[in-house]
Amino acid sequence: MSNYAHITATSQIKIGAGKLKGIIVSSGTTPTVAVYDSSKSLDSDPVVIAQFTGATPGFYPIPGDEQGLFFKTGLYVVLGGVSPKVTVIFD
Numbered sequence: 245m246s247n248y249a250h251i252t253a254t255s256q257i258k259i260g261a262g263k264l265k266g267i268i269v270s271s272g273t274t275p276t277v278a279v280y281d282s283s284k285s286l287d288s289d290p291v292v293i294a295q296f297t298g299a300t301p302g303f304y305p306i307p308g309d310e311q312g313l314f315f316k317t318g319l320y321v322v323l324g325g326v327s328p329k330v331t332v333i334f335d
Contacts, residue, residue, distance in 0.1 A: 250331045257319040257332050259283055263312035264319060265333040266305045269298030272328035282320040289317065295324070 246265050249257045269275050275298050282289035292313055298304070306312050312335065321332055 263335040268331040269302045270329040273326035275328035276324035278322040280320045281315040283318040
C-alpha cells in the first residue's frame, strides 16, 4: 500500500529508505520539481530525479523495479515556480 504527501513547498517527505512511485502536479505557474535521496543536505546527495517543469495537471508514474525507484537516506522534494501544488506517492 502506497503513501502520499501533498506539498506546496520544498519538503522532506520521508526519512529513511523507501520507494518513489509517482508525482502528480496539480497546479502552479511553471512548477518545477526535483527529487533527492537526502535528509536535507543537498550538496553531495544523489539526485533521484533532476529538476523538470511539470505540466498542470500532470501525472508522472515512476518506472523501475516493481514500479518505483528506491531511495536510501530519505525522500526530499524541491519545488519551484509560482504556487506549485504537488502530490508525491511513495512507499
